[in-house]
Amino acid sequence: xxxxxxxxxxxxxxxxxxxxxxxxxxxxxxxLQWYRQEPGEGPVLLVTVVTGGEVKKLKRLTxxxxxxxxxxxxxxxxxxxxxxxxxxxxxxTDSNYQLIWGAGTKLIIKP
Amino acid sequence: xxxxxxxxxxxxxxxxxxxxxxxxxxxxxxxxxxYRQILGQKVEFLVSFYNNEISEKSEIFDDQFxxxxxxxxxxxxxxxxxxxxxSAMYFCASSEIWAVSYEQYFGPGTRLTVx
Numbered sequence: 001x002x003x004x005x006x007x008x009x010x011x012x013x014x015x016x017x018x019x020x021x022x023x024x025x026x027x028x029x030x031x032l033q034w035y036r037q038e039p040g041e042g043p044v045l046l047v048t049v050v051t052g053g054e055v056k057k058l059k060r061l062t063x064x065x066x067x068x069x070x071x072x073x074x075x076x077x078x079x080x081x082x083x084x085x086x087x088x089x090x091x092x093t094d095s096n097y098q099l100i101w102g103a104g105t106k107l108i109i110k111p
Numbered sequence: 112x113x114x115x116x117x118x119x120x121x122x123x124x125x126x127x128x129x130x131x132x133x134x135x136x137x138x139x140x141x142x143x144x145x146y147r148q149i150l151g152q153k154v155e156f157l158v159s160f161y162n163n164e165i166s167e168k169s170e171i172f173d174d175q176f177x178x179x180x181x182x183x184x185x186x187x188x189x190x191x192x193x194x195x196x197x198s199a200m201y202f203c204a205s206s207e208i209w210a211v212s213y214e215q216y217f218g219p220g221t222r223l224t225v226x
Contacts, residue, residue, distance in 0.1 A: 033214065042115075042202050042217035043154065088154065098144070098156040098167050099215060 003027075004089055006102035014110050016078055021105045023089035024071045029100075032072045032091035034063055037104070043088055079109045113137045115218035117203050123224045124193055132188045132221045134203030141208040143186045144215060145178065147171070147199040154202070160186065161208070193225045 007022045023032065031050045035043035047056050049065035049072060056063045060083075062075040072091075076083055086106050090099040116135045124130050136143050145157040159166040160178050177189045186205075190197055200222050204215040 031214075035217075040200075040220070040222070042117075042220045045214060045216060048214050090154070098159055098169070099146075099154075100156075101154045103153050 004091060004100055004102040006087075006089055006105050008105060009103065010106045010108075012108040012110065013079060015080055019076050019079055019107070021074045021076075021087055021107070022071065023073070023102050025091070026070065027093060028069050029091035030069070030094045032065055032069075032089060033099070034072070034074055035088040035090060037086045037088055039086075043090075076107075079107075081109045081111050083107060084109050113139075115203055115205055115216055117201075117218035117221050119221060120219065121222045121224070123226065126195055126225055127192050130190050130193055130223065132190075132201050132203075132223070134186045134188075134218055135184050136186055136203065136205030137216060138184070139207065140205035140216075142166070142206045142215075143178075143180070144204040144206075145188045146202045146204065146217075148202065148220075149199045157188070190223075193223075195225050198223055198225045 004023055004025050013019055031048055033048045034046045036046055037043045047058055047063045049063055052067045052069045054065045060077045064073050086104045088104045089102040092099055115137055118133045122130055143160045146154050147157055148154045156169050158168040158172045158178055175191045179187050200220045202220045203218045206215045
């Protein structure tokens with residue numbers, strides 16, 4: 001069974017702090033995507049990583065794909081209240097098109 | 112910026128009734144998907160569709176479910192006889208066939224409530 005485990009499940013921090021969210025698996029993924037989801041809305045794609053060791057930056061967000069393509073992390077620098085939301089990782093393997101989803105990290109940034 | 116649209120945003124139906132959820136994928140995308148998310152739970156894959164046929168489906172996608180691309184723009188999910196446990200957010204997504212990473216873009220969802 002291919003699982004993506006996200007940690008922590010819940011994180012509440014003060015504005016201005018840094019944080020890292022993790023997405024881990026025992027399976028190898030051909031690509032891994034990070035989404036952000038607001039309550040009652042669809043997931044919004046933030047970034048896709050495809051190469052082992054790849055690092056992508058999106059303003060204050062830094063995404064990394066593990067060398068073995070089994071894990072990924074999302075680091076937010078100087079978090080702001082607007083970063084509040086549910087962050088989901090999802091990936092697909094070489095053998096199927098369906099996305100396998102993590103359970104998400106609920107992030108709250110307090111002003 | 113092109114986006115996936117879904118209608119209706121909220122559907123309330125009685126148990127045993129048929130529902131059709133509609134999606135308009137991004138126009139140059141060729142792969143289409145349906146996912147569902149029961150309140151407070153993970154997003155779950157239902158089915159993928161390419162070239163007018165199902166590419167993959169999950170165990171959830173049983174004989175009560177069907178998908179169709181009735182014309183060049185719409186992609187529908189039909190639930191033949193709804194059950195209480197079908198209550199969930201249903202998301203449509205689409206992706207370009209030639210995208211290495213099969214990036215999927217999601218619609219805003221349809222909230223299905225079965226009473």
